[in-house]
Amino acid sequence: MQLDLSLLAELAWLDSNRFADLVRRLPATAIASLIQQYDREFASTSDSYAWFPAWALCVYPDLQKVLQTATTQLSTPPERACQLLIQLLSPERQGRHADIVERRKELRALNDDLFQCYMRTR
Template sequence: MQLDLFSDSRDVMLRNDLIDALRSRDVGAGGRALAALAAEYPTDATLRPAQNLLGVLKAEVTPFATHAEAIQAVAAFEHAPRADAISLFGEGPAGHWLRPVRLALAQAATHLPYSAQAPDAHATGLYLRAGDWTAAEHHVNTIPAWRRIPVPLAWAAEACFHLHGLDKAWPLLAELAWLDAARFAALTQALPAPALARLLHRYAREHAATAADFAWFPAWALVAHPELRTVLQGARTPQHCAPELACHLVAELLILERQGRHHDIVEQRKRLRALNPELFAFYMQTRA
């Protein structure tokens, strides 16, 4: 039996035409390509996700009247279309394709104040999804007392990392660890920072039995890398929890050691041991 190569590749050609039109965001060409593929291959698996993405391109995003409306729009324009875009373009290209959609959602939410009951409705998180770090940093600063609230603090740390680097983001990350250790662990493990990833992996392997243990990570990291002292010196929270106090104790010990103040060193070491014997043991190992 001899194959008709043109006939056997017809579906591939029509499918590629449709995907190319969607990739270039050409609504007219996409509609024609969708109709052509559906006419000849009505059961093709490309049709459903392509039709959904074509609907996204045709839709107009207007300013949201309420937080609930914003949440609903994010679900409609972001969550399901992301799976469709991945199925047609692949993981990386899907994110690039969705960026204009995410920017439109963020712009439609810029007038909504931050709501602890609906944080996903705030423009900052939407700008972060779009990779617009500058806009995210600007909008998080409009949230009153954002540095005392874990969600916007995490947003600020992420934007700061991408805009200014890890050293600038360290104080915000440390404060996040003290306020919400689980959120800190999730964020830092997702950041493209190889040196930080290695530290986190080592800490998780040796010391972190639960997500809550990551609250002690800044103090541990300071023991492991004393050069972080100047980077972390501005990190402060109103709660003054034990992990934060331990970090400041380690920073003070580093100064006392350089000054050779033996009596004060002994007293501060006692305080560190009382706060966290395991951290104290790690500190003493580095001084052996």
């Protein structure tokens, strides 16, 4: 499952339409449940499912270990947002709040709705 989510994140960044089509055809799994939650809570504010991996990381920070291996050559804003969130989670857990201020600004600049989602979970 962990490898699958990492690969699905990469697909979301590369082709969000194919990602959405694929995950909707999956049997009732944890990923399908996450997609349903994403649709309810965030999809209406986002222009694509490319933001799904970053959103999932906001809502379920334990996915950090799974998603840290996901990467593409494109470095799209949704991918950068996911990487920023990964970089934010470790300093937060260590109480190094001064270290996260700049990364929060970067996240907000990439997608304010995602930033608001992130802040609601803090």
